[in-house]
Amino acid sequence: MPQRLTREESQAVTRGRLLEAGSEVFAEKGFYGASVEEIAERAGYTRGAFYSNFADKAELFLALIDQRTEQSIEEISAILRDASSPEAALEGIRRRDFSRPLDRSWFLLTTEFRLYALRNAKVRPKLVARERQVRQAFTRAATAQLSALGAPLPAPPEQLGLIVQALDDGLWMHRQLDPGAVPADLLVDVLELLLRAAVALADGG
Amino acid sequence: MPQRLTREESQAVTRGRLLEAGSEVFAEKGFYGASVEEIAERAGYTRGAFYSNFADKAELFLALIDQRTEQSIEEISAILRDASSPEAALEGIRRRDFSRPLDRSWFLLTTEFRLYALRNAKVRPKLVARERQVRQAFTRAATAQLSALGAPLPAPPEQLGLIVQALDDGLWMHRQLDPGAVPADLLVDVLELLLRAAVALADGG
DNA sequence: GTCTATATAAAGATAGAC
DNA sequence: GTCTATCTTTATATAGAC
Numbered sequence: 001m002p003q004r005l006t007r008e009e010s011q012a013v014t015r016g017r018l019l020e021a022g023s024e025v026f027a028e029k030g031f032y033g034a035s036v037e038e039i040a041e042r043a044g045y046t047r048g049a050f051y052s053n054f055a056d057k058a059e060l061f062l063a064l065i066d067q068r069t070e071q072s073i074e075e076i077s078a079i080l081r082d083a084s085s086p087e088a089a090l091e092g093i094r095r096r097d098f099s100r101p102l103d104r105s106w107f108l109l110t111t112e113f114r115l116y117a118l119r120n121a122k123v124r125p126k127l128v129a130r131e132r133q134v135r136q137a138f139t140r141a142a143t144a145q146l147s148a149l150g151a152p153l154p155a156p157p158e159q160l161g162l163i164v165q166a167l168d169d170g171l172w173m174h175r176q177l178d179p180g181a182v183p184a185d186l187l188v189d190v191l192e193l194l195l196r197a198a199v200a201l202a203d204g205g
Numbered sequence: 206m207p208q209r210l211t212r213e214e215s216q217a218v219t220r221g222r223l224l225e226a227g228s229e230v231f232a233e234k235g236f237y238g239a240s241v242e243e244i245a246e247r248a249g250y251t252r253g254a255f256y257s258n259f260a261d262k263a264e265l266f267l268a269l270i271d272q273r274t275e276q277s278i279e280e281i282s283a284i285l286r287d288a289s290s291p292e293a294a295l296e297g298i299r300r301r302d303f304s305r306p307l308d309r310s311w312f313l314l315t316t317e318f319r320l321y322a323l324r325n326a327k328v329r330p331k332l333v334a335r336e337r338q339v340r341q342a343f344t345r346a347a348t349a350q351l352s353a354l355g356a357p358l359p360a361p362p363e364q365l366g367l368i369v370q371a372l373d374d375g376l377w378m379h380r381q382l383d384p385g386a387v388p389a390d391l392l393v394d395v396l397e398l399l400l401r402a403a404v405a406l407a408d409g410g
Numbered sequence: 411g412t413c414t415a416t417a418t419a420a421a422g423a424t425a426g427a428c
Numbered sequence: 429g430t431c432t433a434t435c436t437t438t439a440t441a442t443a444g445a446c
Contacts (some may be wrong), residue, residue: 011429030320033237035421048431051423108323115235115316118309118381128383135386154398162386163372163395166379170371176323178333181340181367190368193359197402200409216411240439253413256441413446420439427432 015053017043019067022060027105031061031116062123065113069130076137086145086195093141094188107176131165138164151198164191220258222248224272227265232310235317236266270318270328274335281338291349298342299373299392312381336370343369356403369396 005013021043025034036057040050054060075096083089117127139161146153146160153160168187175182183189210218226248230239241262245255259265280301288294322332344366351358351365358365373392380387388394 007429014429028324030235030237032235036423037421046431047421047423049429052429056422104323108320111316111320114378114382115313115320118313119233119235124382131379131382132386154402155394158386159388159391162376162379162391166375167368167372168375169378170373170375171367173319173374174336174367174371177319177329177336181337181363183364186364186367189360193406194402197359197399197406200405201402203409204405212411219411241441242439251413252441254411257411261440411446413444415443415445417442418440420437422435422437424435425433428430 011053014043014045014049018045018050018053018060019064023064023068023109024105026061026064026112027108030112031057058123061113061116062126064109065117065123065127065130068110068113069127069134073130073133073137076134076141080137080141080144086148089141089145090188090192093191094185097187098184104176107172111173135161135165137161138168145195146198149195149199151195151202154198154201216258219248219250219254223250223255223258223265224269228269228314229310231266231269231317232314236262236321266321267328269314270321270331273314273318274331278335278338281342285342285345291346291353294342295346295350295396298339298346309381312377316378340366340370342366343373350400351403354400354404356400356407359403359406 018039022034022039025039025042028034029038034057036050037047039057039060040047043049050060054063079089079092079096083092113127117124135158139157142160142164143153143157155163167190171182171187175184223244227239227244230244230247233239234243239262241255242252244262244265245252248254255265259268281298284294284297284301288297318332322329340363344362347365347369348358348362360368372395376387376392380389
């Protein structure tokens, strides 16, 4: 038997449901196309409940951005933290990529966030800060792998992270548009190839 | 002295201006955020003129997608046809996709198209066909470069093109979000590095 | 072919009941 | 804290004047 919820807990549930519904509707319709009413309805409430939890539509959208990016960073960090070897880290990324491409609405939502940020000067710095954190996570992963293999860095560290990030995002998008053209774990294959190449470069030069 | 326009020509001008204005407003506000009134106004007309040229907002958007995809497929084909060397082909593609003068709004519109296509089954094949053309161009350039260097292909040819395309798109996006983090010619640097790596791999393995 | 005027609908947001 | 009722604004789309 579940214990009776306090008012705070009850509101947290409402807030969570609204966030979940918001991520769905934003993914389907985009920021402008999504209406507060549809979000509230899908969460099982009315607009009144929505406005007692969020100042407006943009605030819920921003809350989703935070949630979503924190999650990404945490995933990458966890993979790095738990991996006992470079191979294990790559394997962790491979698993992550396998589970992710199925999530079409996740991609739509992410892309929608980015467009929104590009169009809103107040929001952009927040998203950029998050993207940089993700980039740093990739940078740490790349440099750790290279040094574990005893290979020198073939480029400035931040650029290595950026390259992995860009490749990850680009492959993700093309996989959404044309699934047959993009094997789910192509990113990991490329990363493995790059690592081998870095070693070969170091030996050769 | 320009000759007097026929009614058809005059309407074609109106239509052209509406399309141009539409591409701007869609880039700025997205599909849902763009209003028919703003598009018409920016073109120098009223909503009345809009509705005598297009059935509704979606029709203008679809016309824009048709226009742009046809145009860009033709451009890519021309680059492939005219390029005197693989290097020239790659350079042509890179210039075209990465260094547009109206980089920002072109990126926004492109992304808006992609989102729209992902949400609309009828439009998607058109865009996918265009993406495949670009990919093919990258593939040809990559394989030609590698064979010119006497290096074996480190992956299936289509995957090489896809990797370049994804990297290009990913860097393009991150450059929009965080210009200072992405040197303008990073893509070329990376491709050069990859080529050297492929040679090193061939020698080493 | 384009404009002005207007009908109709939908969305954002607030106030007050419970 | 959530719902119902309501105000206000904004958008789509049409009809008729010129």
